[in-house]
Amino acid sequence: MYGLVNKAIEDYVCSNFDADTWERIKEKAQVDVDVFVCMEAYPDEVTYSLVGAASELLGTPASEILSSFGEHWVGFTRREGYAELLAATGRTLPEFLSNLDGLHARVGLTYGFANTPLFRVKPTGPGELVLDYVSTRPGLGPMVMGLLQGLGLMFHTSVTVEWVTHRADGAACDQFLVKYVAPV
Ligand code: HEM
Structure with missing residues:
Protein backbone atom coordinates (compact mmCIF):
# COMPACT_ATOMS: atom_id res chain seq x y z
CA MET A 1 0.00 0.00 0.00
CA TYR A 2 1.04 3.57 -0.43
CA GLY A 3 3.50 4.98 2.09
CA LEU A 4 0.79 7.30 3.37
CA VAL A 5 -0.91 4.29 5.00
CA ASN A 6 2.30 3.04 6.67
CA LYS A 7 3.11 6.57 7.80
CA ALA A 8 -0.34 6.71 9.37
CA ILE A 9 0.40 3.48 11.28
CA GLU A 10 3.62 5.08 12.54
CA ASP A 11 1.70 8.19 13.57
CA TYR A 12 -0.92 6.06 15.32
CA VAL A 13 1.71 4.10 17.28
CA CYS A 14 3.81 7.17 18.18
CA SER A 15 0.84 9.21 19.36
CA ASN A 16 -0.77 6.38 21.38
CA PHE A 17 2.47 4.75 22.59
CA ASP A 18 5.96 6.07 21.76
CA ALA A 19 8.74 6.15 19.18
CA ASP A 20 10.57 3.28 20.88
CA THR A 21 7.51 1.03 20.53
CA TRP A 22 7.34 1.93 16.82
CA GLU A 23 11.01 0.92 16.36
CA ARG A 24 10.33 -2.39 18.12
CA ILE A 25 7.27 -3.02 15.92
CA LYS A 26 9.29 -2.37 12.74
CA GLU A 27 12.05 -4.67 13.97
CA LYS A 28 9.60 -7.47 14.81
CA ALA A 29 7.90 -7.01 11.42
CA GLN A 30 11.34 -7.08 9.75
CA VAL A 31 10.53 -3.83 8.01
CA ASP A 32 13.78 -2.02 7.38
CA VAL A 33 12.44 1.39 6.34
CA ASP A 34 13.52 4.57 8.14
CA VAL A 35 11.04 6.97 6.57
CA PHE A 36 7.98 5.95 4.56
CA VAL A 37 7.43 8.07 1.46
CA CYS A 38 3.71 8.94 1.13
CA MET A 39 3.46 8.48 -2.62
CA GLU A 40 5.66 5.42 -2.92
CA ALA A 41 3.93 2.04 -3.31
CA TYR A 42 5.11 -0.59 -0.78
CA PRO A 43 4.11 -4.27 -0.90
CA ASP A 44 0.89 -4.91 1.04
CA GLU A 45 2.88 -7.36 3.20
CA VAL A 46 4.66 -4.39 4.80
CA THR A 47 1.36 -3.02 6.12
CA TYR A 48 0.03 -6.44 7.20
CA SER A 49 3.35 -7.29 8.92
CA LEU A 50 3.36 -3.99 10.83
CA VAL A 51 -0.19 -4.62 12.07
CA GLY A 52 0.70 -8.23 12.98
CA ALA A 53 3.84 -7.16 14.88
CA ALA A 54 1.93 -4.38 16.68
CA SER A 55 -0.70 -6.91 17.68
CA GLU A 56 1.92 -9.29 19.14
CA LEU A 57 3.97 -6.62 20.90
CA LEU A 58 1.01 -4.77 22.38
CA GLY A 59 -0.91 -7.95 23.20
CA THR A 60 -3.96 -6.61 21.35
CA PRO A 61 -5.89 -8.48 18.62
CA ALA A 62 -5.03 -7.29 15.10
CA SER A 63 -8.71 -6.47 14.54
CA GLU A 64 -8.61 -3.99 17.46
CA ILE A 65 -5.40 -2.40 16.15
CA LEU A 66 -6.98 -2.02 12.70
CA SER A 67 -10.11 -0.52 14.17
CA SER A 68 -8.26 2.06 16.31
CA PHE A 69 -6.01 2.79 13.37
CA GLY A 70 -9.06 3.39 11.15
CA GLU A 71 -10.41 5.88 13.68
CA HIS A 72 -7.00 7.59 13.76
CA TRP A 73 -6.84 7.77 9.93
CA VAL A 74 -9.48 10.51 9.59
CA GLY A 75 -7.61 12.98 11.83
CA PHE A 76 -4.27 11.93 10.30
CA THR A 77 -5.34 12.66 6.71
CA ARG A 78 -6.85 15.96 7.86
CA ARG A 79 -3.47 16.97 9.33
CA GLU A 80 -1.56 15.67 6.29
CA GLY A 81 -3.13 18.19 3.91
CA TYR A 82 -6.43 16.56 3.03
CA ALA A 83 -8.69 18.74 5.20
CA GLU A 84 -10.22 20.51 2.20
CA LEU A 85 -10.84 17.28 0.32
C1 HEM B 1 -8.59 12.40 2.53
C2 HEM B 1 -8.80 11.22 3.11
C3 HEM B 1 -8.29 9.94 2.52
C4 HEM B 1 -7.18 9.68 1.78
C5 HEM B 1 -6.09 10.66 1.38
C6 HEM B 1 -7.21 8.26 1.47
C7 HEM B 1 -6.23 7.59 0.77
C8 HEM B 1 -6.08 6.23 0.70
C9 HEM B 1 -4.91 5.55 0.21
C10 HEM B 1 -3.67 6.23 -0.37
C11 HEM B 1 -5.14 4.22 0.33
C12 HEM B 1 -4.20 3.09 -0.07
C13 HEM B 1 -4.54 2.66 -1.47
C14 HEM B 1 -3.48 1.75 -2.06
O1 HEM B 1 -2.33 1.78 -1.60
O2 HEM B 1 -3.81 1.01 -3.02
C15 HEM B 1 -6.44 4.07 0.95
C16 HEM B 1 -7.01 2.87 1.27
C17 HEM B 1 -8.20 2.72 1.96
N1 HEM B 1 -9.08 3.71 2.26
FE1 HEM B 1 -8.81 5.70 1.97
N2 HEM B 1 -8.33 7.68 2.01
C18 HEM B 1 -9.01 8.66 2.67
C19 HEM B 1 -10.18 8.53 3.37
C20 HEM B 1 -10.82 7.35 3.60
C21 HEM B 1 -12.02 7.24 4.38
C22 HEM B 1 -12.76 8.38 5.08
C23 HEM B 1 -12.36 5.93 4.37
C24 HEM B 1 -13.60 5.43 5.07
C25 HEM B 1 -14.19 4.29 4.91
C26 HEM B 1 -11.33 5.19 3.62
C27 HEM B 1 -11.25 3.82 3.44
C28 HEM B 1 -10.14 3.15 2.95
C29 HEM B 1 -9.94 1.72 3.09
C30 HEM B 1 -10.84 0.73 3.80
C31 HEM B 1 -8.71 1.44 2.48
C32 HEM B 1 -8.01 0.07 2.42
C33 HEM B 1 -7.65 -0.41 1.08
C34 HEM B 1 -8.43 -1.53 0.46
O3 HEM B 1 -9.46 -2.02 0.97
O4 HEM B 1 -7.97 -1.97 -0.61
N3 HEM B 1 -10.43 6.11 3.16
N4 HEM B 1 -7.01 5.31 1.15
Whole structure:
Protein backbone atom coordinates (compact mmCIF):
# COMPACT_ATOMS: atom_id res chain seq x y z
CA MET A 1 0.00 0.00 0.00
CA TYR A 2 1.04 3.57 -0.43
CA GLY A 3 3.50 4.98 2.09
CA LEU A 4 0.79 7.30 3.37
CA VAL A 5 -0.91 4.29 5.00
CA ASN A 6 2.30 3.04 6.67
CA LYS A 7 3.11 6.57 7.80
CA ALA A 8 -0.34 6.71 9.37
CA ILE A 9 0.40 3.48 11.28
CA GLU A 10 3.62 5.08 12.54
CA ASP A 11 1.70 8.19 13.57
CA TYR A 12 -0.92 6.06 15.32
CA VAL A 13 1.71 4.10 17.28
CA CYS A 14 3.81 7.17 18.18
CA SER A 15 0.84 9.21 19.36
CA ASN A 16 -0.77 6.38 21.38
CA PHE A 17 2.47 4.75 22.59
CA ASP A 18 5.96 6.07 21.76
CA ALA A 19 8.74 6.15 19.18
CA ASP A 20 10.57 3.28 20.88
CA THR A 21 7.51 1.03 20.53
CA TRP A 22 7.34 1.93 16.82
CA GLU A 23 11.01 0.92 16.36
CA ARG A 24 10.33 -2.39 18.12
CA ILE A 25 7.27 -3.02 15.92
CA LYS A 26 9.29 -2.37 12.74
CA GLU A 27 12.05 -4.67 13.97
CA LYS A 28 9.60 -7.47 14.81
CA ALA A 29 7.90 -7.01 11.42
CA GLN A 30 11.34 -7.08 9.75
CA VAL A 31 10.53 -3.83 8.01
CA ASP A 32 13.78 -2.02 7.38
CA VAL A 33 12.44 1.39 6.34
CA ASP A 34 13.52 4.57 8.14
CA VAL A 35 11.04 6.97 6.57
CA PHE A 36 7.98 5.95 4.56
CA VAL A 37 7.43 8.07 1.46
CA CYS A 38 3.71 8.94 1.13
CA MET A 39 3.46 8.48 -2.62
CA GLU A 40 5.66 5.42 -2.92
CA ALA A 41 3.93 2.04 -3.31
CA TYR A 42 5.11 -0.59 -0.78
CA PRO A 43 4.11 -4.27 -0.90
CA ASP A 44 0.89 -4.91 1.04
CA GLU A 45 2.88 -7.36 3.20
CA VAL A 46 4.66 -4.39 4.80
CA THR A 47 1.36 -3.02 6.12
CA TYR A 48 0.03 -6.44 7.20
CA SER A 49 3.35 -7.29 8.92
CA LEU A 50 3.36 -3.99 10.83
CA VAL A 51 -0.19 -4.62 12.07
CA GLY A 52 0.70 -8.23 12.98
CA ALA A 53 3.84 -7.16 14.88
CA ALA A 54 1.93 -4.38 16.68
CA SER A 55 -0.70 -6.91 17.68
CA GLU A 56 1.92 -9.29 19.14
CA LEU A 57 3.97 -6.62 20.90
CA LEU A 58 1.01 -4.77 22.38
CA GLY A 59 -0.91 -7.95 23.20
CA THR A 60 -3.96 -6.61 21.35
CA PRO A 61 -5.89 -8.48 18.62
CA ALA A 62 -5.03 -7.29 15.10
CA SER A 63 -8.71 -6.47 14.54
CA GLU A 64 -8.61 -3.99 17.46
CA ILE A 65 -5.40 -2.40 16.15
CA LEU A 66 -6.98 -2.02 12.70
CA SER A 67 -10.11 -0.52 14.17
CA SER A 68 -8.26 2.06 16.31
CA PHE A 69 -6.01 2.79 13.37
CA GLY A 70 -9.06 3.39 11.15
CA GLU A 71 -10.41 5.88 13.68
CA HIS A 72 -7.00 7.59 13.76
CA TRP A 73 -6.84 7.77 9.93
CA VAL A 74 -9.48 10.51 9.59
CA GLY A 75 -7.61 12.98 11.83
CA PHE A 76 -4.27 11.93 10.30
CA THR A 77 -5.34 12.66 6.71
CA ARG A 78 -6.85 15.96 7.86
CA ARG A 79 -3.47 16.97 9.33
CA GLU A 80 -1.56 15.67 6.29
CA GLY A 81 -3.13 18.19 3.91
CA TYR A 82 -6.43 16.56 3.03
CA ALA A 83 -8.69 18.74 5.20
CA GLU A 84 -10.22 20.51 2.20
CA LEU A 85 -10.84 17.28 0.32
CA LEU A 86 -12.49 15.77 3.39
CA ALA A 87 -14.68 18.85 3.81
CA ALA A 88 -15.62 18.83 0.11
CA THR A 89 -16.64 15.16 0.22
CA GLY A 90 -19.81 15.76 2.21
CA ARG A 91 -21.58 17.84 4.82
CA THR A 92 -23.14 14.86 6.57
CA LEU A 93 -22.05 11.28 7.23
CA PRO A 94 -24.36 9.69 4.60
CA GLU A 95 -23.44 12.29 1.99
CA PHE A 96 -19.73 11.76 2.73
CA LEU A 97 -20.02 7.97 2.45
CA SER A 98 -21.88 8.29 -0.87
CA ASN A 99 -18.98 10.35 -2.22
CA LEU A 100 -16.16 8.20 -0.81
CA ASP A 101 -15.36 6.54 -4.15
CA GLY A 102 -15.01 10.02 -5.63
CA LEU A 103 -12.59 10.97 -2.83
CA HIS A 104 -10.42 7.92 -3.55
CA ALA A 105 -10.62 8.63 -7.29
CA ARG A 106 -9.35 12.17 -6.64
CA VAL A 107 -6.53 10.91 -4.42
CA GLY A 108 -5.80 8.18 -6.99
CA LEU A 109 -5.20 10.83 -9.66
CA THR A 110 -2.15 12.13 -7.79
CA TYR A 111 -1.02 8.77 -6.42
CA GLY A 112 -1.63 6.90 -9.65
CA PHE A 113 -3.32 3.94 -8.00
CA ALA A 114 -6.17 1.88 -9.35
CA ASN A 115 -6.56 -0.63 -6.54
CA THR A 116 -8.82 1.39 -4.27
CA PRO A 117 -11.75 0.03 -2.30
CA LEU A 118 -15.32 0.67 -3.44
CA PHE A 119 -18.19 1.67 -1.17
CA ARG A 120 -21.93 1.42 -1.86
CA VAL A 121 -24.43 3.20 0.34
CA LYS A 122 -28.09 2.18 0.67
CA PRO A 123 -30.23 4.35 2.97
CA THR A 124 -32.53 2.05 4.93
CA GLY A 125 -34.43 4.53 7.09
CA PRO A 126 -33.98 7.76 9.04
CA GLY A 127 -30.50 7.74 10.58
CA GLU A 128 -29.72 4.35 9.13
CA LEU A 129 -27.87 3.00 6.10
CA VAL A 130 -26.20 -0.12 4.80
CA LEU A 131 -22.61 0.22 3.62
CA ASP A 132 -21.01 -2.32 1.27
CA TYR A 133 -17.22 -2.41 1.34
CA VAL A 134 -15.70 -4.05 -1.74
CA SER A 135 -11.95 -4.54 -1.71
CA THR A 136 -9.31 -6.73 -3.33
CA ARG A 137 -7.54 -6.87 0.06
CA PRO A 138 -8.57 -9.30 2.78
CA GLY A 139 -9.06 -8.63 6.47
CA LEU A 140 -9.55 -4.85 6.54
CA GLY A 141 -13.21 -4.80 7.65
CA PRO A 142 -12.23 -3.81 11.24
CA MET A 143 -10.44 -0.79 9.80
CA VAL A 144 -13.70 0.29 8.15
CA MET A 145 -15.49 -0.07 11.51
CA GLY A 146 -12.92 2.32 13.02
CA LEU A 147 -13.05 4.67 10.03
CA LEU A 148 -16.79 5.03 10.57
CA GLN A 149 -16.15 6.01 14.20
CA GLY A 150 -13.53 8.53 13.03
CA LEU A 151 -16.03 10.00 10.58
CA GLY A 152 -18.60 10.15 13.38
CA LEU A 153 -16.15 12.29 15.37
CA MET A 154 -15.53 14.50 12.34
CA PHE A 155 -19.28 15.08 11.87
CA HIS A 156 -20.02 15.27 15.62
CA THR A 157 -22.40 12.41 14.94
CA SER A 158 -22.87 9.44 17.22
CA VAL A 159 -22.35 6.27 15.18
CA THR A 160 -23.01 2.60 15.89
CA VAL A 161 -21.89 -0.04 13.43
CA GLU A 162 -22.97 -3.66 13.07
CA TRP A 163 -20.95 -5.91 10.77
CA VAL A 164 -23.72 -7.77 8.94
CA THR A 165 -22.05 -9.94 6.28
CA HIS A 166 -18.42 -11.04 6.21
CA ARG A 167 -16.48 -11.65 3.03
CA ALA A 168 -14.28 -14.07 4.99
CA ASP A 169 -17.40 -16.25 5.46
CA GLY A 170 -18.12 -16.33 1.72
CA ALA A 171 -20.33 -13.23 1.36
CA ALA A 172 -19.85 -11.15 -1.79
CA CYS A 173 -18.49 -8.28 0.29
CA ASP A 174 -18.32 -6.97 3.84
CA GLN A 175 -21.52 -5.19 4.71
CA PHE A 176 -22.18 -2.89 7.66
CA LEU A 177 -25.38 -1.54 9.15
CA VAL A 178 -24.62 2.02 10.22
CA LYS A 179 -26.89 3.92 12.59
CA TYR A 180 -26.16 7.57 13.21
CA VAL A 181 -27.61 10.43 15.18
CA ALA A 182 -26.68 13.81 13.76
CA PRO A 183 -26.60 16.86 16.05
CA VAL A 184 -29.81 18.92 16.01
C1 HEM B 1 -8.59 12.40 2.53
C2 HEM B 1 -8.80 11.22 3.11
C3 HEM B 1 -8.29 9.94 2.52
C4 HEM B 1 -7.18 9.68 1.78
C5 HEM B 1 -6.09 10.66 1.38
C6 HEM B 1 -7.21 8.26 1.47
C7 HEM B 1 -6.23 7.59 0.77
C8 HEM B 1 -6.08 6.23 0.70
C9 HEM B 1 -4.91 5.55 0.21
C10 HEM B 1 -3.67 6.23 -0.37
C11 HEM B 1 -5.14 4.22 0.33
C12 HEM B 1 -4.20 3.09 -0.07
C13 HEM B 1 -4.54 2.66 -1.47
C14 HEM B 1 -3.48 1.75 -2.06
O1 HEM B 1 -2.33 1.78 -1.60
O2 HEM B 1 -3.81 1.01 -3.02
C15 HEM B 1 -6.44 4.07 0.95
C16 HEM B 1 -7.01 2.87 1.27
C17 HEM B 1 -8.20 2.72 1.96
N1 HEM B 1 -9.08 3.71 2.26
FE1 HEM B 1 -8.81 5.70 1.97
N2 HEM B 1 -8.33 7.68 2.01
C18 HEM B 1 -9.01 8.66 2.67
C19 HEM B 1 -10.18 8.53 3.37
C20 HEM B 1 -10.82 7.35 3.60
C21 HEM B 1 -12.02 7.24 4.38
C22 HEM B 1 -12.76 8.38 5.08
C23 HEM B 1 -12.36 5.93 4.37
C24 HEM B 1 -13.60 5.43 5.07
C25 HEM B 1 -14.19 4.29 4.91
C26 HEM B 1 -11.33 5.19 3.62
C27 HEM B 1 -11.25 3.82 3.44
C28 HEM B 1 -10.14 3.15 2.95
C29 HEM B 1 -9.94 1.72 3.09
C30 HEM B 1 -10.84 0.73 3.80
C31 HEM B 1 -8.71 1.44 2.48
C32 HEM B 1 -8.01 0.07 2.42
C33 HEM B 1 -7.65 -0.41 1.08
C34 HEM B 1 -8.43 -1.53 0.46
O3 HEM B 1 -9.46 -2.02 0.97
O4 HEM B 1 -7.97 -1.97 -0.61
N3 HEM B 1 -10.43 6.11 3.16
N4 HEM B 1 -7.01 5.31 1.15
